Amino acid sequence: MNQNNNSNNEPRLMKGNEALAEAAIRAGIHAYFGYPITPQSEILEYFTREMPKRGGVVVQAESELAAINMVYGAAGAGTRIMTSSSSPGISLMQEGLSYIASAELPCLVVNINRGGPGLGTIQPSQSDYWQAVKGGGHGDYHLIVLAPASVQEMADFVFDAFRLAEKYRNPAFILADGALGQMMEKVVLPEAGSLPYHEVNWATSGMGKRKERNIITSLYMQPEEMEQVNLHLQKKYKAMQKEVRFESILTEDADILLVAYGLGARICQKVVELGREKDIKIGLLRPITLYPFPKDEIARLAIRVQSILVVEMNAGQMVEDVSLAVNGRCPVNLTGRMGGMISSPEEVFQKVETIIEKQTLTLK
Amino acid sequence: MENKIPEEFEVVYCKPSTLTDMPMHYCPGCGHGIVNKILMEVVEELNIQDKTIGVAPVGCSVFAYNYMNIDMQEAAHGRASAVATGIKRVLPDRYVFSYQGDGDLAAIGTSETIHTVNRGENILMIFINNAIYGMTGGQMAPTTLIGQVTSTSPYGREAAAIGNPLKITDMLAQLPGAYYVSRHSIHTSNAIRKLKKAITKSFEYQKEKKGTCFIEVVSNCPSGWKMTPLESMKWIEEHMFPIYPLGDLKIPKEESKVTKENPN
Numbered sequence: 010m011n012q013n014n015n016s017n018n019e020p021r022l023m024k025g026n027e028a029l030a031e032a033a034i035r036a037g038i039h040a041y042f043g044y045p046i047t048p049q050s051e052i053l054e055y056f057t058r059e060m061p062k063r064g065g066v067v068v069q070a071e072s073e074l075a076a077i078n079m080v081y082g083a084a085g086a087g088t089r090i091m092t093s094s095s096s097p098g099i100s101l102m103q104e105g106l107s108y109i110a111s112a113e114l115p116c117l118v119v120n121i122n123r124g125g126p127g128l129g130t131i132q133p134s135q136s137d138y139w140q141a142v143k144g145g146g147h148g149d150y151h152l153i154v155l156a157p158a159s160v161q162e163m164a165d166f167v168f169d170a171f172r173l174a175e176k177y178r179n180p181a182f183i184l185a186d187g188a189l190g191q192m193m194e195k196v197v198l199p200e201a202g203s204l205p206y207h208e209v210n211w212a213t214s215g216m217g218k219r220k221e222r223n224i225i226t227s228l229y230m231q232p233e234e235m236e237q238v239n240l241h242l243q244k245k246y247k248a249m250q251k252e253v254r255f256e257s258i259l260t261e262d263a264d265i266l267l268v269a270y271g272l273g274a275r276i277c278q279k280v281v282e283l284g285r286e287k288d289i290k291i292g293l294l295r296p297i298t299l300y301p302f303p304k305d306e307i308a309r310l311a312i313r314v315q316s317i318l319v320v321e322m323n324a325g326q327m328v329e330d331v332s333l334a335v336n337g338r339c340p341v342n343l344t345g346r347m348g349g350m351i352s353s354p355e356e357v358f359q360k361v362e363t364i365i366e367k368q369t370l371t372l373k
Numbered sequence: 374m375e376n377k378i379p380e381e382f383e384v385v386y387c388k389p390s391t392l393t394d395m396p397m398h399y400c401p402g403c404g405h406g407i408v409n410k411i412l413m414e415v416v417e418e419l420n421i422q423d424k425t426i427g428v429a430p431v432g433c434s435v436f437a438y439n440y441m442n443i444d445m446q447e448a449a450h451g452r453a454s455a456v457a458t459g460i461k462r463v464l465p466d467r468y469v470f471s472y473q474g475d476g477d478l479a480a481i482g483t484s485e486t487i488h489t490v491n492r493g494e495n496i497l498m499i500f501i502n503n504a505i506y507g508m509t510g511g512q513m514a515p516t517t518l519i520g521q522v523t524s525t526s527p528y529g530r531e532a533a534a535i536g537n538p539l540k541i542t543d544m545l546a547q548l549p550g551a552y553y554v555s556r557h558s559i560h561t562s563n564a565i566r567k568l569k570k571a572i573t574k575s576f577e578y579q580k581e582k583k584g585t586c587f588i589e590v591v592s593n594c595p596s597g598w599k600m601t602p603l604e605s606m607k608w609i610e611e612h613m614f615p616i617y618p619l620g621d622l623k624i625p626k627e628e629s630k631v632t633k634e635n636p637n
Contacts, residue, residue: 039463066462070455071488078452078485082428082459085446090463108449213444213460215424215467224438226447 020197025163026190028198029093029119029183030055032164035201036171038117039088040066042079044098047131048187049121052093073098077105077118084114085225087212089171093119095187096137097128099145106180107146111227111238115174117167118152119183121190124349132349133187133272138326141184142300149239151246152182154299156270160194168199175207177249184299186322188272188351246301254297255306259285263292264370265361266310268331269320270296272351277320279354284361291361299327304334311338315370320357321345340368389417395439400507402602404559404592405433408501409440411569412472416443419576425468428457430482432474433507451482454489457496468579470497476506479515479541486541493550493584497575500542500587502617503594511597515539518612523597538616542589546622552584554623558591560606564619583625591617 023031030052033041041060043053053069060067066083070076076092083090094102099120109116122137124130141154153173155166163185170181213223229235256274258281260266265284269277274295284291294310296303311317317339319328325343332341344360346352364370378384391413399405416425422443429437431450438445448456453471461469478486478500489498505523506512512525516538520529530538546554553575557568568590575586591613593605600608 040459042459068458068462068492071484074452075455075458075485075488078449078455079459079462081448081452082446082456083463084459085456086426086460086464088463090459104449105452112447213426213446214464215426215444217423222442223444224447225445226438228435228447 018197018200020195022193023160023196024051024191024193025160025185026051026121027055028160028164028196029167030059032167032199033091033117034059034063034065035199036167036204037089037202037206038065038091040068040083040090042068042070042076042083042090042092044070044073044076044094046095046098048123048133048190049093049095049119051190052119052121073101074105077102077109080116080118081105081109081112081114084109084116085112085213087209087214089206091117091119093121095121095123096125096134099137099140103140103146106152107144107148107150108227109180110144110146110150110152110242111148112225113178114180114225115171115178117170117174117181117183119185122184122186124347130349131187133189133322133351134347134349135186135271135273135322136324136326136347137184138299138321138323141182142302142330150242151249151300152180153177153249153252154182154184156184156297156299157189158271158274158295160189160192160196163189164196164198168204171204173252177245179245179249184271186272187349250301252298253301253303255303256295256297257306258293258295259290260292260294260310262290263310263313264290264315265292265364266314266317267291267293267320267357268296268307268317268327269293270299270327273320273322276352276354276357280357280361283354283358289361289365296327302330302334304330307331307334308336308338311335314339316340316342316364316368318342318344318357318361318364320352322351323347389414391417391422391442393440393442397440398436399433400596402593402595402605403433404503404590405501407559407565408499408568408590408592409437411565412470412499412572413441415569415572415576419573421468421576424466425470426460426464428453428460428469428471430456430471430473430477431508432477434472434474434477434501435508437472451477451480452485453477453482454494454496454498455485457498458489458492458494461494461496465495468576470499472499473501474507475500475502475504475514475516479539483541487545487548490545490585490587491548491550493552495579495582495584497572497579497586497588499572500589501592502589503592503597504538504613505594505597507594507597511594515541516617518616540617542587542622545587550585551587551623552625553578553586555587555621556589556591556617556619558609558619559593560609578625589617591619
C-alpha cells in the first residue's frame with residue numbers, strides 16, 4: 010500500500026477518529042472491515058475514502074458480526090487488519106473476539122465508547138471498561154487494552170497496538186470514547202512505513218512451498234488439550250504484564266491520588282491544578298494500558314498517599330481494579346457520571362474537598 | 374507401512390494426496406465423507422493445493438480441517454462466508470472456499486450468506502443440506518421438511534408453527550453477485566460425478582474472478598434421520614428431491630446459450 014500519500018509530518022488539526030484512521034493507513038494495515046455506528050462512523054468513512062486511493066482493502070460489512078469475522082479470516086491469512094465500532098457494535102463483536110483471542114490472531118479493534126446500557130446515548134462514556142479488560146466474550150482470555158487521552162494518542166496508539174498485538178499474537182484493543190473520537194486537536198501523525206510487517210509462519214495463506222498445512226482453530230475436543238491451550242494463554246498474559254504503561258503527574262508528594270484514564274484523566278489534570286493552587290497536594294495516576302493494569306504502581310502509591318479518588322465516566326468499574334491493587338492500604342473513593350455525562354473539574358475537586366473533610370485528613 | 378505397487382500394475386484409483394490419513398469422524402454412510410473426498414480430488418487434479426484455503430464452521434463440517442490437507446480456518450457458527458471474505462479480500466489470487474451445513478448457512482449465518490453472495494465474493498460456497506442439525510444430535514434445521522420428525526420437531530415440522538423449509542439456494546440464485554448456482558446430490562455415483570464436475574467448474578470460475586459460486590449438496594444424515602445409509606439414500610430421492618430438485622439454478626449467460634442449442 011502507498012502509505013506515503015499525504016504523509017508529511019507537520020502538525021495538523023484533526024478529529025480523533027480521522028487521526029486514528031490515518032495512523033492505521035500509515036501503520037500499513039492491509040484491510041479494514043467495519044460497520045457504521047455513531048460516534049465512530051468517521052473511521053469507516055475515512056477508510057472508504059482513502060483506501061481505494063492508497064491501495065488498501067476496505068469492506069463495509071453487513072454487521073459487526075460479519076466485520077469481526079472478516080477480521081478473523083484476514084488476520085489468520087497473515088495480514089495486518091483492524092476494525093472499529095462503538096459500544097453496541099462492540100457487544101456484537103464479542104463472540105468473534107473470543108475466537109480471535111483463542112486462535113491467537115493479532116489485530117486491532119477500536120471501541121469509541123458511548124453511553125449505555127442498551128442502545129444508550131451517542132455521547133462519550135467509559136462504561137465498557139469491564140467488557141474491554143476482563144475479556145468481554147466467553148472463556149478465559151484478555152485483550153491488550155490501550156486508553157488514549159488525546160487525539161495525538163489516538164494516532165500513536167495504533168502503532169503501539171499493532172506492535173504489541175504482533176509481538177504477543179493477541180488482539181489489541183483501543184478503548185477511547187465519543188469525545189476523543191469527535192474532538193479536534195493538534196496532532197503530529199506517525200511516519201508511514203515505520204512499522205514493517207513481518208511475515209509469519211502460522212498463517213493460512215495457502216501452503217505454498219510449505220510441507221505442512223496451517224490450521225487456525227479454537228476447537229479442542231479433549232479437555233486435557235483445551236487446558237494446555239488455556240495454560241499457554243495464561244502464561245502469555247503473565248508475560249504481557251511487563252508492557253504496563255501509565256503516566257504520573259505529581260504523584261510523588263501527593264496526599265490525594267486521582268486515578269483516571271482517557272478523557273477522565275484530561276479532566277483530572279485540571280483538578281490537580283485546582284488543588285495545587287489551594288495548596289492541596291493532588292496527584293494523578295493515568296493508566297495508559299488498562300490491560301495490563303498498573304497495579305504495582307498503584308500499590309506503591311497507596312502506602313504514600315492518604316486517600317485515592319477514582320474518577321470514571323461510568324458507575325465505577327476501574328475502581329474495582331484499583332481497590333484490588335490498593336488492598337486496604339488506604340481508602341478508595343469513587344466519583345463519576347454516567348450515560349454520556351462528563352464530570353467537570355470543579356465537580357471532581359469538590360469531591361476531593363469532601364474526602365478531606367470526611368476523612369479529616371491532616372495534609373502535609 | 375508403505376505399500377509398494379509392483380511395476381506391472383497400474384494405479385487406477387487411490388486416495389488423493391490432498392486428504393490426510395486421519396480417520397474421518399463422520400457417521401457410517403454420511404455424505405460428508407464423500408464431499409470431503411471429491412472436493413480434495415478436485416484440488417489435487419487442478420494442482421491448487423498450495424494456494425487453496427478452506428473455511429470450516431461449526432457443525433459436522435467443523436472437523437473438515439482434520440481431513441483436508443490444505444491451509445484451513447475453523448469459523449464460528451454461521452460466519453464462514455465472512456471469514457472466507459476476509460481471506461479472499463487480502464489474498465485475491467488464492468482459491469478460497471467455505472464448507473457449511475444447513476444450520477450454519479441457512480439459519481444462524483443467513484445474513485452473512487446473503488451478503489457474501491450479494492457482494493459477489495470470488496469464493497466457492499459448498500452447502501451441505503441434510504435437513505437436520507447432525508452434530509448437536511438431530512434437531513430441526515431451516516431446511517427440515519414439513520412433517521419431518523427431529524428431536525425438536527417431535528410431532529413433525531409444521532409450517533404454521535415454524536415456517537416452511539427454507540430454499541435459500543433459490544433465493545441466492547436471484548442475486549446478481551451469484552455467478553454459478555447449482556444443486557447436486559451424493560445419492561448415486563453418477564450424481565457424485567456431476568457434483569465433482571460442478572466443483573471443478575467453480576474453481577475455474579474463481580480463477581477468472583467471475584463472482585460467487587454456490588453449490589448445494591442434498592445430502593443425508595443416517596444417524597439423525599435414524600435410518601440405515603441405504604434407507605437414507607432412498608429417502609433423499611423420495612422426500613428431499615421434490616422440495617430440493619437437482620440441477621443448475623443459475624449458469625453463466627454464455628453457457629446458457631450453448632445449453633439451449635445442445636441440450637445434451
